[in-house]
Amino acid sequence: MGVLDFLKKEKNGEKKNSHYLSGKEVKAIAKANAAEMRRLEKAKARKVPESEYLTEMKEENNILEIENLHSYFFTDQGVVKAVNGVTFNIPLNSTVGVVGESGCGKSVTSMSVMRLLQGPSGQIVEGSIRFKAYDFKRDEQGNCIPVYEKDENGEIVQEPVLDKKGEQVRDKEGNPVFQPKQKRDSHGLGIFEKEEKVFDVAKMPIREMYRLRGRQMSMVFQEPMTSLNPVFTIGDQLDEVTLLHVPGATKELAKKRSIEMLNMVGIAMPERVYASYPHELSGGMRQRVMIAMALAGEPRLIIADEPTTALDVTIQAQILDLFNDLKNRINGSILLITHDLGVIAEMADYVVVMYAGRIIEQGTASEIFHNPLHPYTQGLQKSKPTMNSSSDQLFNIPGNVPNPINMPNHCYFKERCSKCKEKCSGEYPCMVQVSPTHYVACHLYGEKEE
Ligand SMILES: Nc1ncnc2c1ncn2[C@@H]1O[C@H](COP(=O)(O)OP(=O)(O)OP(=O)(O)O)[C@@H](O)[C@H]1O
Ligand code: SF4
Ligand SMILES: [Mg+2]
16 A cells, blocks of 8 residues: 555545644644743743752652652653653662663653753653752852861861962061961862752752762763763863862862772773773773763762663673772762663662653562562563573563553553453552562552452
8 A cells, every 4th residue: 555545544534543643733732842841941940049949858868769750751743751750769878770671761760860851852840859968068158168177175276378389478567377277188178068958859940950960969871972072081071070079179189080080990091091082992991981980079879871781791790899889988879770680680779660651660679589570570580581591482571662652541561461450451550569668550469359
């Protein structure tokens, strides 16, 4: 059948293709989208007092709490509900793994936490992202407050003020000038007061996010080549992290720290790599540079989106060790996104399983690996290749993830599920708690048998 015959049939109403949109429909969608995107972009740019996005954690032990997050893309084909009501927590000093097949919304969830969704089409539409930041305390003018040295009587120690040549500064009467002596760290940099504050990242104006990105939370992106700037050397890009986030940092200190970081992520000849451009490095080296960059600010939350996919197995193990080491050293946490169930099993304390923009199961790593409840999680486990499997064919979950535009109101996994029952054609299943830490959204659980 030719295209013209097909269109003729469409016109006569003989065949309805659900993916086909007329020009009129596309125009109407674009118009509705434009109004919504304008409203959301305006909200992102407006100046608001800090009190509007300061909040409290629901549980003291968490560093991140995502609640009912909805992140959408407004396209001319319709609204893609990439993240559609996601709720999970990341406790302090722990690793939360997010798994799910391609396109289920893992990257969009992490980009939402960093507020890096590409506007105007990508927007957080609803929900909260509460993040516990440990930031510099500021005075009314917005300046950092120094921590001063005190003597045994509790009095602030005074030190002589020196000029650029290192000579004593004197006042008009010729008396030496003194100033309070600031405490210094091992690099000789002044120490400033810090305080813990909880921000609702989803409500923060975009310009305020610069306070958090890099120093408080940082991200290792899925594609290193698109995340490194091709016209700057690796050194320039790494130094920038220290220069931006460490008050009083000099170029020399930044270079020293950058080379230390390159060493730490297992790069041989770090001085040479420091002076190279991204295109001069292999894919694995670029990935390690990205990791060095994310670690340079010593953030409390590291979001790693497929951090080891481009690396060979030996380097993969080293990098995973490095993440663990850093997490323990600074009492930080990791949000680890990966397809690799082996990596999750080794690294994660808690696991979140996503499907088509929603969480379908979550629990401790042991619960998800030893007692997977959702048919999709069970399928994921079975499709993992093992050395001692008796079958010579790998299990695969039949079918595909449904079209993300106009999702049905019933369980999204229904068309692919072998355990489907009558109730599954009804409303989308609620999240059911099966243990203090294990939750599943499936009609097979939490209800009396009919
Ligand atoms: N810029 C965009 N415009 C429109 N839709 C998008 C855009 N970016 C992502 N999406 C859609 O959002 C959904 C979730 O994408 P996401 O990148 O989060 O998937 P993922 O789980 O990270 O997949 P992968 O494992 O392949 O990285 C997909 O349906 C994708 O098509
Ligand atoms: S709700 Fe029904 S269709 Fe969905 S996963 Fe559970 S059993 Fe399968
Ligand atoms: Mg992704």
